[in-house]
Amino acid sequence: MQPDRVAVVLRPRVGWEALDLGFQMAREWWRPIWAVWFALYLPVATLCLYAFPNRFHAILVLWWLKPVFDRAVLHTVSRAVFGEPQGVRATLRAVREWLPPGIVMALTFSRLNLARSFVLPVAQLERQRGSAARKRNAALGSRMRNVGVWLTVVCSNLEWVTLFGLGALVQMLEPAAGDPGPDDESPDGSFWGHFAQWGLKEACFYIAAVSLVEPFYVTAGFALYLNRRAILEGWDIELALRRLEERLRASSGRIAAVLVLAVAAGFAMSGTQPAFALDDTAKSAHDEIRKVLASPEFSQHKEVTRWYYTGKSKEETKPTELPAFWRALSLLFAKGAEVFLWIAVVLLVAIALYYLSKFRPEPRLRNAPAYRPPDALFGFDLAPESLPDDVAGTAKQLARAGRLREALSLLYRGALSSLVQRHHLPFDPGDTEGDCTLAVRMKLPASADYFSRLVGTWQAMAYAARRPDADSVERLCDEWRPHFSPAATT
Amino acid sequence: MTMTISEETLKRATEAAAAMRAQIGRAVVGQTEVVDQVLAALFAGGHVLIEGVPGLGKTLLVRALARTFGGRFARIQFTPDLMPADVTGHTLYDQRSAQFTTRRGPVFTNLLLADEINRAPAKTQAALLEVMQEGQVTIEGTSHTLEPPFMVLATQNPIEQEGTYALPEAQLDRFLLKVKIDYPPESEEIAMVKQVADSQVGEKLNVESVAPLIQPEAVLTLQRVVAAVRVDAQVLEYAVRIVRATRTWNGVASGAGPRGGIALIRSARAAALIAGRDFTTPDDVKRMALAALRHRVTPTPEIEIEGHSSDTLLKGLLEKVPAPRV
CATH class of the missing domain: 1.20.5 (Single alpha-helices involved in coiled-coils or other helix-helix interfaces)
Structure with a gap:
C-alpha cells in the first residue's frame, strides 16, 4: 500500500472515530459500493429464493454467504481509498483477485468471528494466511479488536431493527392486515416455527435490511483497519x-x-x-542493518499507556518574593496560629485528663467516703436517730394501746430503715411495696416471708382501710427483732 | 367505693378467676403474664389488642378462654377485601317470604378474635371499633344490642408492615390493653411442643382439655365484682401521676389521655381480684401500666430510630414516678 495515494486524511484516531470515517467513506463512494453490492447480492438472493421453497433456508444461506459479498465491497472501497476507483464491471472481472484469498476459512471457521469486517483486509488485501494471519490479526487487534466486535454487534442489531421496522411499516399500511388470526400462529407454537413460516415478503425485508447495513459494516471495519495500520506504521509521519x-x-x-x-x-x-558509500557492497549494508536491528534497542516493541502531568512544573510555579510588609503580616499570622494551636492542644489534653479522671472509677472509689445511705426515702424518715432504740418494743406498746396503724407504720419504717442502712438495699423512688418485697427476697431470703407478711398487712390497712386485728400486729412485733433489729445477725 | 364486696363473694370470685386461669393453663403452656392480662381485660370488660409473631398461641389462648366460661366464640380473619358488612352483618331480601331478613355478622358473639386486624382497610376496622365502643350494631337503621359479655381480642403481627393498615392512635385508644406475646422460655417451649406433638394427628389446637367452669352470666357477675374493688385515693393518684408523666416525659411525642388513666385503674382492679384482693395496691397499677399504656404513648422519631419502643420509655418512667407511701 502506498499511503501517499490514500484519498482520506490519515491521522491517529480512536476506534470510534475511525468507524465514523468508515461510514463517511461509504457515503462518499456510495455509487460504486452499492452498485457492486446489488450486482452480486441481488442475483444470488433471487437464485436462493428460487432454489429454496422454504424462505428461511434461503435467508440462512444468504446470511452464510455474507463474507463473499463483503469482499466485493472491500475491493471496491479499498481501490477507491487508494485513488483507483473501479466500476462494477472491473470489480467483477477482478473476482480472482478478491475472492480466493482465505475464502474457505471465511466461510467456515472464521464465519462467526465477531470482528469479521476488521480482520477481512488482512486476508483479502494483505493475503496473509495461517499463523502469519493470526499474528497479524493479534498485532492489529491488540487495541482495536473490541471496537470491531462492537461494530458487529451494533450492525447486526441495526439489521434486525431495520427488518422489523420494515415489517411493521408494511403491516400498518396493508389494508388487509387486521388482527393476527389463528393462521399467524406458528404450527408448533415454537420460536423456530415462526421463522419457518417466513414468506417472500419477509425474505425481501431481510434482503433490504442487509443491503442497507452490510456495506456500512464493511467500510467501517476497513476504516478501523486503516487507522490501526496508520498508528502502528506511522503513516501520517511518512506522509x-x-x-x-x-x-x-x-x-x-x-x-x-x-x-x-x-x-x-x-x-x-x-x-x-x-x-565511503561506494566501498560498501549491498551485502555489508545488509549485515550492518541486521546487526543494528539485532541490538536490544530494536528487539522489543512495547506500547505503554500512562497518565503524565502536563501542567506547570514546580520551578515554574515557584512563588514570587513577597514585599516586606506582606511577609511580616503573614509571619504574624503564622505565629498567631501557632500559639493558638498550642493553646488548643493544651486545652484538649486538659479536657481529656479531666474526663479520664471523672470516668476512671478506681482512684475515686479509694478516696470516696463510705456508702452513705439516704436518711429519707419514700417520704419516710429513715435515719436511725429518728427511730426508737427498740422498734419492736415500742410498736408492741402502741399496738396494745390500740394504735395499730402507728404500730404497723413503725414496724414497716424500721424494717425499711434496716434494709437501707444496714443491708444497703438500693431503692428507687418508683419502687412499690412489691418491688421492695422482691428485693428482700433476693438479698435476704430468710426475712422475705416475714417482710411480705408485714407489707401485706400494711397494704391492707393503708389501701383497703382494713383494720388488722391486734394479735397479728403483736405477732409481727415479736417476730420483727430477729430479722431487722440492729442486734440481729443475718 | 359505694359497693363493698363480701368475704364470700371475694372468695368465690377469686376462686373462679384462679380456676379459669388454671384451665387456660391446660391448653396454653406458660405465658402466664399474658393469660393474666387477658383475664384482667375480660373482668374489666375491656378489649385486648394482642401483638406477637405468628405461632405463639394467640388463637389458642382465645379459644381456651371462650371455653372456660362456655361463651360463644367467633373468629374473623381480617383481609384487605373484608367489608364492614362482613363483620357486623347485613339484610337480605328473601323472595320466598317477600321480606327483608337480617343476617347477623360474626360480631354477635361473646368472644371475638379479630385476627390480623391491621390487614383490613380503615373502614372495616372502624366498623369493628365502633361495635367495641358502643356495644351495639346498627344494620339497615335497626340497632341490635350485643349480648354481654362481649370482648374483642384483636391480633396483629409486628414484623410484616407491607400491605397493612396501621390502626390510628384514636382507635388504638379503644383497646383497654395491648398485650405483647413474646417467644416462650426454653422449658415452656419444650413442654408445649411435647403437649401438641404427642399422640396427636396434625397440629390442631386442642382445647378439649379445658373444662367449662362458669356461665357467661357469671362473667358479668365477676365484672361487677371487679368494678367494686376498692381503689384508695393514693393508688388513684399514683395511676394519674403515671399517666400525666407520659405527657411530659423525655422522648415521648404524645402521651396518654385521661382514658389511659381510666384503663389503668380498671385493669389494676381486675389484677387485684385475680391476685385475690378486694383492694388495689400500687403494685397492681405498676404491673398493668405497660399493657394499659404502651399503645397510648408514641415515642419521638429519634427514640424510635435508636431502637427504643414505648415499652422502654414506660419502664424508665415507672422507675422514676414516686410510688405512694402512706
Whole structure:
C-alpha cells in the first residue's frame, strides 16, 4: 500500500472515530459500493429464493454467504481509498483477485468471528494466511479488536431493527392486515416455527435490511483497519515527510546545488573518504542493518499507556518574593496560629485528663467516703436517730394501746430503715411495696416471708382501710427483732 | 367505693378467676403474664389488642378462654377485601317470604378474635371499633344490642408492615390493653411442643382439655365484682401521676389521655381480684401500666430510630414516678 495515494486524511484516531470515517467513506463512494453490492447480492438472493421453497433456508444461506459479498465491497472501497476507483464491471472481472484469498476459512471457521469486517483486509488485501494471519490479526487487534466486535454487534442489531421496522411499516399500511388470526400462529407454537413460516415478503425485508447495513459494516471495519495500520506504521509521519520532500524537490535547483555542495564539503572536512558509500557492497549494508536491528534497542516493541502531568512544573510555579510588609503580616499570622494551636492542644489534653479522671472509677472509689445511705426515702424518715432504740418494743406498746396503724407504720419504717442502712438495699423512688418485697427476697431470703407478711398487712390497712386485728400486729412485733433489729445477725 | 364486696363473694370470685386461669393453663403452656392480662381485660370488660409473631398461641389462648366460661366464640380473619358488612352483618331480601331478613355478622358473639386486624382497610376496622365502643350494631337503621359479655381480642403481627393498615392512635385508644406475646422460655417451649406433638394427628389446637367452669352470666357477675374493688385515693393518684408523666416525659411525642388513666385503674382492679384482693395496691397499677399504656404513648422519631419502643420509655418512667407511701 502506498499511503501517499490514500484519498482520506490519515491521522491517529480512536476506534470510534475511525468507524465514523468508515461510514463517511461509504457515503462518499456510495455509487460504486452499492452498485457492486446489488450486482452480486441481488442475483444470488433471487437464485436462493428460487432454489429454496422454504424462505428461511434461503435467508440462512444468504446470511452464510455474507463474507463473499463483503469482499466485493472491500475491493471496491479499498481501490477507491487508494485513488483507483473501479466500476462494477472491473470489480467483477477482478473476482480472482478478491475472492480466493482465505475464502474457505471465511466461510467456515472464521464465519462467526465477531470482528469479521476488521480482520477481512488482512486476508483479502494483505493475503496473509495461517499463523502469519493470526499474528497479524493479534498485532492489529491488540487495541482495536473490541471496537470491531462492537461494530458487529451494533450492525447486526441495526439489521434486525431495520427488518422489523420494515415489517411493521408494511403491516400498518396493508389494508388487509387486521388482527393476527389463528393462521399467524406458528404450527408448533415454537420460536423456530415462526421463522419457518417466513414468506417472500419477509425474505425481501431481510434482503433490504442487509443491503442497507452490510456495506456500512464493511467500510467501517476497513476504516478501523486503516487507522490501526496508520498508528502502528506511522503513516501520517511518512506522509508528512513525503510532502516535505516534494516541497523541497519543487523548490529551485539552486538550493539543491547548495545543499549538495554543503554535504560534499561536510564529507571533505570530516576527513572521511569521499568514496565511503561506494566501498560498501549491498551485502555489508545488509549485515550492518541486521546487526543494528539485532541490538536490544530494536528487539522489543512495547506500547505503554500512562497518565503524565502536563501542567506547570514546580520551578515554574515557584512563588514570587513577597514585599516586606506582606511577609511580616503573614509571619504574624503564622505565629498567631501557632500559639493558638498550642493553646488548643493544651486545652484538649486538659479536657481529656479531666474526663479520664471523672470516668476512671478506681482512684475515686479509694478516696470516696463510705456508702452513705439516704436518711429519707419514700417520704419516710429513715435515719436511725429518728427511730426508737427498740422498734419492736415500742410498736408492741402502741399496738396494745390500740394504735395499730402507728404500730404497723413503725414496724414497716424500721424494717425499711434496716434494709437501707444496714443491708444497703438500693431503692428507687418508683419502687412499690412489691418491688421492695422482691428485693428482700433476693438479698435476704430468710426475712422475705416475714417482710411480705408485714407489707401485706400494711397494704391492707393503708389501701383497703382494713383494720388488722391486734394479735397479728403483736405477732409481727415479736417476730420483727430477729430479722431487722440492729442486734440481729443475718 | 359505694359497693363493698363480701368475704364470700371475694372468695368465690377469686376462686373462679384462679380456676379459669388454671384451665387456660391446660391448653396454653406458660405465658402466664399474658393469660393474666387477658383475664384482667375480660373482668374489666375491656378489649385486648394482642401483638406477637405468628405461632405463639394467640388463637389458642382465645379459644381456651371462650371455653372456660362456655361463651360463644367467633373468629374473623381480617383481609384487605373484608367489608364492614362482613363483620357486623347485613339484610337480605328473601323472595320466598317477600321480606327483608337480617343476617347477623360474626360480631354477635361473646368472644371475638379479630385476627390480623391491621390487614383490613380503615373502614372495616372502624366498623369493628365502633361495635367495641358502643356495644351495639346498627344494620339497615335497626340497632341490635350485643349480648354481654362481649370482648374483642384483636391480633396483629409486628414484623410484616407491607400491605397493612396501621390502626390510628384514636382507635388504638379503644383497646383497654395491648398485650405483647413474646417467644416462650426454653422449658415452656419444650413442654408445649411435647403437649401438641404427642399422640396427636396434625397440629390442631386442642382445647378439649379445658373444662367449662362458669356461665357467661357469671362473667358479668365477676365484672361487677371487679368494678367494686376498692381503689384508695393514693393508688388513684399514683395511676394519674403515671399517666400525666407520659405527657411530659423525655422522648415521648404524645402521651396518654385521661382514658389511659381510666384503663389503668380498671385493669389494676381486675389484677387485684385475680391476685385475690378486694383492694388495689400500687403494685397492681405498676404491673398493668405497660399493657394499659404502651399503645397510648408514641415515642419521638429519634427514640424510635435508636431502637427504643414505648415499652422502654414506660419502664424508665415507672422507675422514676414516686410510688405512694402512706
